[in-house]
Amino acid sequence: xxxxxxxxxxxxxxxxxxxxxxxxxxxxxxxxxxxxxxxxxxxxxxxxxxxxxxxxxxxxxxxxxxxxxxxxxxxxxxxxxxxxxxxxxxxxxxxxxxxxxxxxxxxxxxxxxxxxxxxxxxxxxxxxxxxxxxxxxxxxxxxxxxxxxxxxxxxxxxxxxxxxxxxxxxxxxxxxxxxxxxxxxxxxxxxxxxxxxxxxxxxxxxxxxxxxxxxxxxxxxxxxxxxxxxxxxxxxxxxxxxxxxxxxxxxxxxxxxxxxxxxxxxxxxxxxxxxx
Amino acid sequence: xxxxxxxxxxxxxxxxxxxxxxxxxxxxxxxxxxxxxxxxxxxxxxxxxxxxxxxxxxxxxxxxxxxxxxxxxxxxxxxxxxxxxxxxxxxxxxxxxxxxxxxxxxxxxxxxxxxxxxxxxxxxxxxxxxxxxxxxxxxxxxxxxxxxxxxxxxxxxxxxxxxxxxxxxxxxxxxxxxxxxxxxxxxxxxxxxxxxxxxxxxxxxxxxxx
Amino acid sequence: xxxxxxxxxxxxxxxxxxxxxxxxxxxxxxxxxxxxxxxxxxxxxxxxxxxxxxxxxxxxxxxxxxxxxxxxxxxxxxxxxxxxxxxxxxxxxxxxxxxxxxxxxxxxxxxxxxxxxxxxxxxxxxxxxxxxxxxxxxxxxxxxxxxxxxxxxxxxxxxxxxxxxxxxxxxxxxxxxxxxxxxxxxxxxxxxxxxxxxxxxxxxxxxxxx
Numbered sequence: 001x002x003x004x005x006x007x008x009x010x011x012x013x014x015x016x017x018x019x020x021x022x023x024x025x026x027x028x029x030x031x032x033x034x035x036x037x038x039x040x041x042x043x044x045x046x047x048x049x050x051x052x053x054x055x056x057x058x059x060x061x062x063x064x065x066x067x068x069x070x071x072x073x074x075x076x077x078x079x080x081x082x083x084x085x086x087x088x089x090x091x092x093x094x095x096x097x098x099x100x101x102x103x104x105x106x107x108x109x110x111x112x113x114x115x116x117x118x119x120x121x122x123x124x125x126x127x128x129x130x131x132x133x134x135x136x137x138x139x140x141x142x143x144x145x146x147x148x149x150x151x152x153x154x155x156x157x158x159x160x161x162x163x164x165x166x167x168x169x170x171x172x173x174x175x176x177x178x179x180x181x182x183x184x185x186x187x188x189x190x191x192x193x194x195x196x197x198x199x200x201x202x203x204x205x206x207x208x209x210x211x212x213x214x215x216x217x218x219x220x221x222x223x224x225x226x227x228x229x230x231x232x233x234x235x236x237x238x239x240x241x242x243x244x245x246x247x248x249x250x251x252x253x254x255x256x257x258x259x260x261x262x263x264x265x266x267x268x269x270x271x272x273x274x275x276x
Numbered sequence: 277x278x279x280x281x282x283x284x285x286x287x288x289x290x291x292x293x294x295x296x297x298x299x300x301x302x303x304x305x306x307x308x309x310x311x312x313x314x315x316x317x318x319x320x321x322x323x324x325x326x327x328x329x330x331x332x333x334x335x336x337x338x339x340x341x342x343x344x345x346x347x348x349x350x351x352x353x354x355x356x357x358x359x360x361x362x363x364x365x366x367x368x369x370x371x372x373x374x375x376x377x378x379x380x381x382x383x384x385x386x387x388x389x390x391x392x393x394x395x396x397x398x399x400x401x402x403x404x405x406x407x408x409x410x411x412x413x414x415x416x417x418x419x420x421x422x423x424x425x426x427x428x429x430x431x432x433x434x435x436x437x438x439x440x441x442x443x444x445x446x447x448x449x450x451x452x453x454x455x456x457x458x459x460x461x462x463x464x465x466x467x468x469x470x471x472x473x474x475x476x477x478x479x480x481x482x483x484x485x486x
Numbered sequence: 487x488x489x490x491x492x493x494x495x496x497x498x499x500x501x502x503x504x505x506x507x508x509x510x511x512x513x514x515x516x517x518x519x520x521x522x523x524x525x526x527x528x529x530x531x532x533x534x535x536x537x538x539x540x541x542x543x544x545x546x547x548x549x550x551x552x553x554x555x556x557x558x559x560x561x562x563x564x565x566x567x568x569x570x571x572x573x574x575x576x577x578x579x580x581x582x583x584x585x586x587x588x589x590x591x592x593x594x595x596x597x598x599x600x601x602x603x604x605x606x607x608x609x610x611x612x613x614x615x616x617x618x619x620x621x622x623x624x625x626x627x628x629x630x631x632x633x634x635x636x637x638x639x640x641x642x643x644x645x646x647x648x649x650x651x652x653x654x655x656x657x658x659x660x661x662x663x664x665x666x667x668x669x670x671x672x673x674x675x676x677x678x679x680x681x682x683x684x685x686x687x688x689x690x691x692x693x694x695x696x
Contacts, residue, residue: 040597126657134578146556148292153504158351164400168428175368176447287537288551327498345498
């Protein structure tokens with residue numbers, strides 16, 4: 001286990017698999033080859049700073065700037081695509097370098113070159129420190145890797161009993177509401193706007209006795225029907241009724257032109273024969 | 277590897293496994309020639325008076341909560357629930373129309389009665405099956421229970437207020453008075469011609485709440 | 487109920503669970519006035535040399551296999567979560583700096599946080615959003631979860647290894663998220679107007695690891 005953990009840390013500190021495999025190359029070339037493996041300019045700077053083989057606090061910023069600018073230059077020479085981050089850092093480092101080399105001007109608004117350099121060192125140290133912690137963290141014994149929880153946990157079975165409460169008022173209200181709905185439904189059902197054939201035949205039979213002369217079908221329809229649906233239904237049923245009456249020989253029908261009015265005349269067998 | 281270490285290994289393997297392990301499977305993790313059976317019975321003895329026991333099930337071994345502590349793993353919870361509108365209405369219909377079949381309830385309500393609705397009412401012990409009606413299909417009829425009467429403070433279902441009383445109490449205010457005569461409970465069969473039933477006959481074979 | 491019985495109950499409950507249980511949850515199953523802490527340390531001692539240990543993680547208690555037997559059990563665990571370098575680093579930053587914003591993580595690492603990185607950590611339920619910081623832009627802050635503590639065997643984030651040293655070195659001080667903070671303190675927002683924040687204000691209202 002210790003072995004494994006150690007190798008985890010190694011992995012972590014030498015994150016680029018290519019880097020460890022290309023020992024025969026010199027540092028700079030290795031860095032460029034592995035540009036893809038870097039996690040941004042700070043990562044490159046941290047890797048470069050290791051080549052100085054001193055504590056990060058004692059690092060030569062000027063040397064680091066030189067190494068970084070060379071790294072960027074070579075990467076460009078090899079036509080490697082560099083993300084903007086790397087170029088911004090290069091520009092800033094070039095600026096820092098010039099500030100460090102030139103005699104410092106007194107300017108209260110700006111940080112001194114030493115302060116800027118100290119900040120860069122701080123950032124590198126901070127990243128380095130968190131990486132060390134990350135490695136330590138990952139090398140800890142982990143649950144599910146080094147230790148295991150109960151493989152077949154016995155769950156707590158919760159049985160829920162439901163209780164219900166209902167008042168008499170709620171019960172009766174529900175029944176009343178149901179009855180109310182039922183009543184409303186009845187009213188709707190009664191609004192049937194259909195005039196049946198039987199009704200029409202009855203009405204026509206009753207009225208035919210009065211129709212001694214030719215009478216228009218309209219005259220047989222009841223007055224004052226406002227329901228349009230019902231009126232249509234009546235007309236249709238009455239028409240069917242006349243056909244029915246003619247068929248059984250109780251009425252004569254005449255229509256003088258297509259779509260013209262339909263005339264009906266009662267045919268009271270004995271009476272009509274007598275008259276004619 | 278000493279005996280104690282072998283015991284620890286078996287203990288850890290059995291603890292971490294998601295299924296019972298055979299002694300053969302355990303032996304694979306131990307030095308050759310280890311007496312797995314002896315280790316297992318030693319382990320079993322070790323847990324004899326613990327809250328967890330090592331048990332042999334179908335020739336395999338597993339840790340299990342001591343049976344006298346199984347109650348720890350069962351929790352009973354009482355939870356008050358509200359009846360749905362459909363359930364309250366169904367309960368009322370059962371109360372007024374009992375004995376009543378599910379199809380009749382559906383006919384009266386004009387909508388289907390989900391299985392859950394009657395289940396909830398039976399869970400609440402307010403509705404119970406009364407027996408099967410002697411008609412084609414032998415449908416189950418339902419009625420109210422003793423608990424129902426207790427819940428609503430009734431001596432008998434006959435004490436449920438009639439429609440006229442409901443109207444007088446203002447429950448039916450929204451109903452057109454001229455239509456009230458349509459609300460009669462007396463002729464339920466007229467509206468259910470497809471559900472032939474003979475009340476005189478059925479009442480003899482069904483328990484009637486008195 | 488005697489002491490041994492109380493021990494058995496805690497043993498059974500903890501054994502039956504694959505998650506840590508709080509001493510409060512355990513106390514609920516014991517007679518009032520029971521000294522749960524004493525029972526737990528007795529139980530811990532009982533398992534000291536066993537293949538299974540009682541450990542305190544995330545302020546709660548759970549049984550897990552002894553870490554020295556990892557070699558034995560790891561074989562069974564085929565799928566080990568392999569985190570990317572960026573994810574591991576991000577996890578450490580979240581753990582040590584929480585509550586921390588995405589912009590702060592980016593500042594510390596000197597590189598943008600790809601969307602997937604935080605997602606992976608949240609999917610593993612090691613990282614969770616902690617709420618928005620009350621600064622302009624109201625950025626979301628992130629922190630670690632109970633699962634994180636359980637996974638890494640930590641009782642609380644205060645127990646993170648080397649936390650005190652990081653703090654003493656000033657590495658946990660507020661992170662200035664203007665990417666080019668090296669250039670100037672005065673105009674931090676110019677370079678990253680989309681992530682404005684005022685660290686002085688925020689530190690007072692958020693929990694700070696001490």
